[in-house]
Amino acid sequence: MNNELIEIIEGLKGYLSYLKMIGIKEIPVTTRVQGFKDSREQIKTNSCAIEPSPPPTLAPFNIELLKDIRNEIGDCRRCKLWHTRKNIVFGSGNPKAELVFVGEGPGEDEDIQGLPFVGRAGQKLTEIIEKGMGLKRKDVYICNVVKCRPPENREPEPDEVAACRPFLEKQIAAIKPKVIVTLGRPATATLLNSKRITISRIRGIWHEYESITEAEAIKIKLMPTYHPAYLLRNYTYEVRKQVHDDMKKVVEELRNG
């Protein structure tokens, strides 16, 4: 099968998933008109001859899905964090990333710039991705559980997580990465749907993210590790080695999984 055909099939698979996600269960049947040979030939749908759309490709499709999710968020006031935020921090990176990092919420720099992980902890995360893992930051996707900054950088509260979580679920469903890395306890607890976790106990161990929304049933390998802000506060050999070991497992999974 040539690359173009694989790309078309992948795009169609993504489009069908999207239709399912937004609740469309049936699609109109399109019939090929006898006698035409190539992909740009005329097609017949319910007796109306129409020009077929260009074949979808996965990257633009994912971009469109993410744009739709951002539009759905709008000028969100679904939880109390809107009172103090400067900007909604949606997420950034490659819409078809194989690896997604999820933190708990934006900090001060992120709130000002409207971008995730751009402060000191963000620089540390970039260092982990680029120097530690040998990847490029632009090739992964980075986002948070809540899209607005919790005051004084406190942990997001359960009602705030509950209000914002559907957007995170949809982002993950749109990107469909091979691996999710959760940064710190709150993000890990949210995506594992478990309130009682201790990050030092479960970091470095493979878990499985399972979407709990009706949008789409998906399962993705999940690796919990420390938040880069914790790393900055506890810059010891032991903690650095633990994060290094966790990310090594992720790189191996991306290569071989």
Ligand code: SF4
């Ligand atoms: S944190 Fe999420 S749910 Fe709350 S206001 Fe911001 S975007 Fe809306």
